Amino acid sequence: MSINDKCPCGSNLKYKKCCKTYHDGRVAQNALLLMRSRYSAYALAKHKYIIQTTHKTTRDDNIKSIEDFSKQTTFQNLKIIEFIDGEKEAYVTFKASLICEGKDNSFIEKSRFLKEEKSWYYIDGEISV
Numbered sequence: 582m583s584i585n586d587k588c589p590c591g592s593n594l595k596y597k598k599c600c601k602t603y604h605d606g607r608v609a610q611n612a613l614l615l616m617r618s619r620y621s622a623y624a625l626a627k628h629k630y631i632i633q634t635t636h637k638t639t640r641d642d643n644i645k646s647i648e649d650f651s652k653q654t655t656f657q658n659l660k661i662i663e664f665i666d667g668e669k670e671a672y673v674t675f676k677a678s679l680i681c682e683g684k685d686n687s688f689i690e691k692s693r694f695l696k697e698e699k700s701w702y703y704i705d706g707e708i709s710v
């Protein structure tokens with residue numbers, strides 16, 4: 582993928598004007614932006630970004646499992662269903678459309694995010710199919 586291609590997060594912006602800015606170190610101002618940039622990071626196998634933006638209490642430092650998931654999966658589409666913002670805690674419900682080894686692996690997740698210092702972190706989520 583080129584940086585001039587559309588961003589995987591579905592914003593209709595070029596990747597270089599969208600999630601790349603977060604992958605390059607910009608702080609996501611809210612949990613929704615963080616969630617979108619994490620989806621793009623999965624799509625582009627940017628495993629370091631996934632780990633950095635996961636809360637320390639639930640962080641999985643197993644880079645291999647993130648890499649394998651990214652490589653085996655085609656990230657087709659992201660749809661935001663609901664965003665509940667808050668001071669220190671926020672929720673994003675989304676549908677991720679994924680194809681994994683020829684099978685539809687799409688799921689809906691309500692993700693929970695916590696803010697510490699000035700940054701948001703993914704902490705956990707509830708998945709429904």
Ligand SMILES: [Zn+2]
Nearest residue numbers: 588590599600
């Ligand atoms: Zn994006």
